[in-house]
Amino acid sequence: MAFVIFPVFALMALxxxxxxxxxxxxxxxxxxxxxxxxxxxxxxxxxxxxEIPSLIKWIxxxxxxxxxxxxxx
Amino acid sequence: xxxxxxxxxxxxxxxxxxxxxxxxxRELNTLGFVMGVAIDKGENKDEIELSLQMAKVTGSDQxxxxxxxxxxxxxGDSYINVxxxxxxxxxxxxxxxxxxxxRIYVPHNQVVVFGEDMAxxxxxxxxxxFARAPEARATVYVLVAKGKAADILEADTVxxxxxxxxxxxxxxxxxxxSTVPQTTLYDIMNDILSRSKAPILPYIEIIDDKGSxxxxxxxxxxxxxxxxxxxxxxQQTRGTLYVLxxxxxxxxxxxxxxxxxxxxxxxxxxxxxxxxxKDGGVKAEIQVRQTVGIGDQKGTLNIANAxxxxxxxxxxEKTVKEEIMAAIDKAKELGADVFGFGKxxxxxYPRKWKEIEENxxxxxxxxxxxxxxxxxxxxxxxxxxPIAPAVQ
Amino acid sequence: MKISVKQAGYTAxxxxxxxxxxxxxVYMYLRQDSWVAVILSFLVSLIxxxxxxxxxxxxxxxxxxxxxxxxxxxxxxxxxSAGYLFYFFTLIILNARDISGFVGYILPTTPYVVIMVAFIxxxxxxxxxxAWNIASYGPLIVxxxxxxxMLNGLFLINDIELNRLAPAFTFPPIKYIAGTHLLTAxxxxxxxxxxxxxxxxxxADGLGKVLFRGLTVGAAALLFIVIRDIVILxxxxxxxxxxxxxxxxxxxxxxxxxxxxxxxxxxxxSLMFIKISVLYYATITAAxxxxxxxxxxxxxRITGALAVIFxxxxxxxxxxxxxxxxxxxxxxxxxxxxxxxxxxxxxxxxRGLNRKNK
Numbered sequence: 168m169a170f171v172i173f174p175v176f177a178l179m180a181l182x183x184x185x186x187x188x189x190x191x192x193x194x195x196x197x198x199x200x201x202x203x204x205x206x207x208x209x210x211x212x213x214x215x216x217x218e219i220p221s222l223i224k225w226i227x228x229x230x231x232x233x234x235x236x237x238x239x240x
Numbered sequence: 241x242x243x244x245x246x247x248x249x250x251x252x253x254x255x256x257x258x259x260x261x262x263x264x265x266r267e268l269n270t271l272g273f274v275m276g277v278a279i280d281k282g283e284n285k286d287e288i289e290l291s292l293q294m295a296k297v298t299g300s301d302q303x304x305x306x307x308x309x310x311x312x313x314x315x316g317d318s319y320i321n322v323x324x325x326x327x328x329x330x331x332x333x334x335x336x337x338x339x340x341x342x343r344i345y346v347p348h349n350q351v352v353v354f355g356e357d358m359a360x361x362x363x364x365x366x367x368x369x370f371a372r373a374p375e376a377r378a379t380v381y382v383l384v385a386k387g388k389a390a391d392i393l394e395a396d397t398v399x400x401x402x403x404x405x406x407x408x409x410x411x412x413x414x415x416x417x418s419t420v421p422q423t424t425l426y427d428i429m430n431d432i433l434s435r436s437k438a439p440i441l442p443y444i445e446i447i448d449d450k451g452s453x454x455x456x457x458x459x460x461x462x463x464x465x466x467x468x469x470x471x472x473x474x475q476q477t478r479g480t481l482y483v484l485x486x487x488x489x490x491x492x493x494x495x496x497x498x499x500x501x502x503x504x505x506x507x508x509x510x511x512x513x514x515x516x517x518k519d520g521g522v523k524a525e526i527q528v529r530q531t532v533g534i535g536d537q538k539g540t541l542n543i544a545n546a547x548x549x550x551x552x553x554x555x556x557e558k559t560v561k562e563e564i565m566a567a568i569d570k571a572k573e574l575g576a577d578v579f580g581f582g583k584x585x586x587x588x589y590p591r592k593w594k595e596i597e598e599n600x601x602x603x604x605x606x607x608x609x610x611x612x613x614x615x616x617x618x619x620x621x622x623x624x625x626p627i628a629p630a631v632q
Numbered sequence: 633m634k635i636s637v638k639q640a641g642y643t644a645x646x647x648x649x650x651x652x653x654x655x656x657x658v659y660m661y662l663r664q665d666s667w668v669a670v671i672l673s674f675l676v677s678l679i680x681x682x683x684x685x686x687x688x689x690x691x692x693x694x695x696x697x698x699x700x701x702x703x704x705x706x707x708x709x710x711x712x713s714a715g716y717l718f719y720f721f722t723l724i725i726l727n728a729r730d731i732s733g734f735v736g737y738i739l740p741t742t743p744y745v746v747i748m749v750a751f752i753x754x755x756x757x758x759x760x761x762x763a764w765n766i767a768s769y770g771p772l773i774v775x776x777x778x779x780x781x782m783l784n785g786l787f788l789i790n791d792i793e794l795n796r797l798a799p800a801f802t803f804p805p806i807k808y809i810a811g812t813h814l815l816t817a818x819x820x821x822x823x824x825x826x827x828x829x830x831x832x833x834x835x836a837d838g839l840g841k842v843l844f845r846g847l848t849v850g851a852a853a854l855l856f857i858v859i860r861d862i863v864i865l866x867x868x869x870x871x872x873x874x875x876x877x878x879x880x881x882x883x884x885x886x887x888x889x890x891x892x893x894x895x896x897x898x899x900x901x902s903l904m905f906i907k908i909s910v911l912y913y914a915t916i917t918a919a920x921x922x923x924x925x926x927x928x929x930x931x932x933r934i935t936g937a938l939a940v941i942f943x944x945x946x947x948x949x950x951x952x953x954x955x956x957x958x959x960x961x962x963x964x965x966x967x968x969x970x971x972x973x974x975x976x977x978x979x980x981x982x983r984g985l986n987r988k989n990k
Contacts, residue, residue, distance in 0.1 A: 179933045187930055195925055202934045209941045221945045222722055223956055230960040251757060255750060374737055379884050426868070426882060433867035587798035 276404025436582025479567025644846020685840025
């Protein structure tokens with residue numbers, strides 16, 4: 168199941184990058200490439216079953232454990 | 241632009257594949273429609289015996305109502321009863337799939353019947369499945385059977401294709417007698433969660449009516465939390481329903497000098513007024529206002545005239561008052577607040593409720609109740625006097 | 633094309649409707665007095681809408697990112713804007729998780745991936761079309777939803793017991809404050825997100841009107857729904873996991889009109905579509921403006937992918953969801969939509985930026 172990730176991302180990149188390369192917008196290309204790599208890595212890890220860090224859990228830990236300002240009556 | 245069309249087609253394709261595919265699709269002919277459920281105490285300790293009545297939906301509708309080719313006594317042409325035992329309903333249902341060729345499908349379920357043994361032990365565990373499962377409905381009727389609930393599912397059908405449909409419609413029709421409560425799962429949940437109101441469920445049994453097994457209503461089963469502690473007969477149940485303002489129509493016999501009449505309740509409305517007594521007790525004033533007409537009468541005395549109607553009304557008021565007092569006495573004897581007085585006290589006097597909540601049963605037993613009934617006259621039907629020549 | 637005040641206003645109302653239909657933690661503090669919290673939080677939200685409107689008036693037609701830069705300077709402004717970007721993104725994944733949870737409740741074996749991909753994909757389509765297209769759906773969906781909500785209320789008239797609202801005002805005051813805080817931070821003030829739509833409004837300083845209309849319509853609907861839930865469900869409010877959905881399931885008019893909850897599900901999905909599309913759009917424009925690129929289209933697909941990826945891993949169990957919603961979410965939200973805007977307003981005032989720019 169994990170190799171579904173490859174064609175999906177390839178397809179997305181196929182749609183996104185040509186226009187940017189044609190217009191020679193290096194900023195966007197750099198930003199988008201970075202994001203693509205991160206997303207691809209995370210998606211692959213997820214497809215393989217590894218749990219990726221959940222943003223909300225981080226925030227929750229910060230709010231409740233570090234700052235201790237969560238409440239519940 | 242061409243590009244747009246391709247993109248559009250691509251999106252349409254993806255969405256069609258994802259959305260129409262629907263993992264959870266189930267074809268009609270793979271479903272076993274559960275129409276009635278019976279829950280009894282199992283043979284072993286902590287076990288539940290579950291019986292499901294499922295509709296046999298065949299392509300061609302050949303079965304007539306009640307045509308039972310009783311193959312091994314578990315069903316007729318249009319339904320089949322399957323039983324199994326286990327520790328929890330969820331597990332039993334899944335285990336039943338070893339025997340049943342269709343996916344057991346609960347959403348169309350109409351009735352859940354608890355055997356009296358099970359009811360006395362507690363219905364909470366049985367209800368948990370039906371409250372929790374996203375498929376189940378909270379509007380099912382829940383009843384208690386004298387004896388084994390599974391027997392109810394074996395009754396001979398009358399008008400419908402299967403006993404559970406019969407049962408559901410019997411309860412539906414009870415607004416004509418107003419002597420049996422029409423309790424749904426949702427009502428029970430609300431009552432148990434209120435911590436003070438005692439739920440009442442219809443109490444039924446199977447009787448032998450000239451050789452066939454018929455369902456008969458006995459009144460109501462009274463619960464404390466989720467355990468059955470007693471029952472009320474038909475008149476006491478109606479008394480309770482009066483207080484709950486759930487009486488719609490009904491009949492009562494009224495005796496007269498040398499005639500008797502069946503007084504028909506056309507409409508009924510009741511109000512309960514609560515007040516706190518100086519000595520700390522609670523007083524409830526129950527006011528019933530109803531419209532009464534003549535259903536039929538015996539004898540030649542014309543009841544439907546200005547002289548006799550007031551007597552009729554007075555007698556009907558007396559009868560209703562007796563029914564209500566009987567209900568209150570029985571409820572006090574059982575210590576069950578079937579009238580919801582506790583809830584009303586919480587709503588009107590929240591601070592007082594906090595004080596008496598712990599001892600509510602005692603406070604309830606010692607409550608003072610005053611019953612006032614007022615009847616109004618309604619028409620006498622199509623004839624104005626009994627079928628007898630006028631008295632000269 | 634520019635969005636009119638009315639369109640944006642109703643889209644904002646649709647935002648609140650979505651949260652109104654998914655009420656859950658709302659009832660835990662105040663039970664039968666929850667309607668009091670709705671009214672109180674409406675009043676409190678008016679204050680915040682005033683703050684947002686004032687900020688908008690001082691910086692007409694500037695979106696949130698530009699305002700931050702103008703008020704706090706380049707570096708701090710960028711940091712704060714990055715914070716907002718993070719906040720919007722987390723809102724996307726939380727809402728995506730909500731709708732997946734709802735659909736998953738009805739269709740238990742469908743894997744969340746399928747629901748999320750289908751949903752986010754549809755939203756990305758709307759985002760590609762642009763802000764005006766998203767906002768133009770607002771009024772339509774709001775009116776249909778209102779109609780359905782009223783209709784459902786009508787069908788349930790028989791089950792209403794008004795005295796379930798009693799006794800009123802018996803809880804300790806701290807609970808009212810907590811309940812109001814919860815309602816203000818979560819459903820009502822999320823319309824703050826519309827700050828990202830400011831550059832596309834017809835009236836450059838019309839955000840106040842937009843938010844006011846959205847808040848009023850939304851809060852009215854929320855009040856109606858809360859009262860309806862209390863009056864019909866009574867004590868079962870506390871144990872049901874989806875109170876509003878369960879109320880709809882009780883509809884049984886003459887044995888014929890049953891299973892009406894499919895209407896409710898349809899409405900919810902349409903509303904959620906708008907909400908996520910708006911959040912999606914806000915995230916993308918915020919990101920694009922942050923790095924100062926002229927267009928934002930290229931970010932659509934990747935944001936969608938990231939939304940699905942993170943949306944799937946948000947909570948591993950339902951109790952985590954409840955824990956987040958009840959304990960941490962109000963604080964998290966309040967920081968971004970109450971504290972920061974207040975800070976922004978204060979700083980702008982101190983720096984004297986409220987004089988209209990030439």
